[in-house]
Amino acid sequence: MPTEPARLSSRCSTGRKAERNLRHDERLAVYETLLACSSAGALPHGIFVTLASKLSLRKGSPTADIGARIKENSGRKKKRTAQQIKEAVKSVQLESRQTLRAMSEQCQVPKTTLIRFM
Incomplete structure (x- = not known):
């Protein structure tokens, strides 16, 4: 049984541009919310849009993949120090x-x- 999801930060109410990548705890909270909404392994129609508006995210942000692609060392490596x-x-x-x-x-x-x- 999924635990209670972590509180997601409200990105749109701060007045600044929404960040591109969710933090790990936010991804986990979205994943657990999607698990709670699923029935017989299928998600109901329109759940991504509903979840995105409820959690102040873009509609493409909540996905079932909780592994963040950008963790720590990202970007081009330096050729010379x-x-x-x-x-x-x-x-x-x-x-x-x-x-x-x-x-x-x-x-x-x-x-x-x-x-x-x-």
């Missing part, structure tokens, strides 16, 4: 460090990366 970039810049001679274009050419680090780490 700040220390590696610093060492690459220091290894370039002073004459070649006069412009960003020349420095990026000599230390083999993109110019945009050098700008980001300035």
Whole structure:
């Protein structure tokens, strides 16, 4: 028997844009609510829209998959650390460090990366 679902935060009443991903406890609460509404393994028609309006979510948010796809370490992994970039810049001679274009050419680090780490 499912336990009482955790209290879901009201996302729309705060005035800010609704977040894209639900927290794990919110996903679990939605899942338990869907389990409580199901009969003979089938959900009634329109339950997602009803549940979304009741819990102040978008109608596509409640799903039966409770595993959040984005947990902690997401996004592109860094190719170079700040220390590696610093060492690459220091290894370039002073004459070649006069412009960003020349420095990026000599230390083999993109110019945009050098700008980001300035």
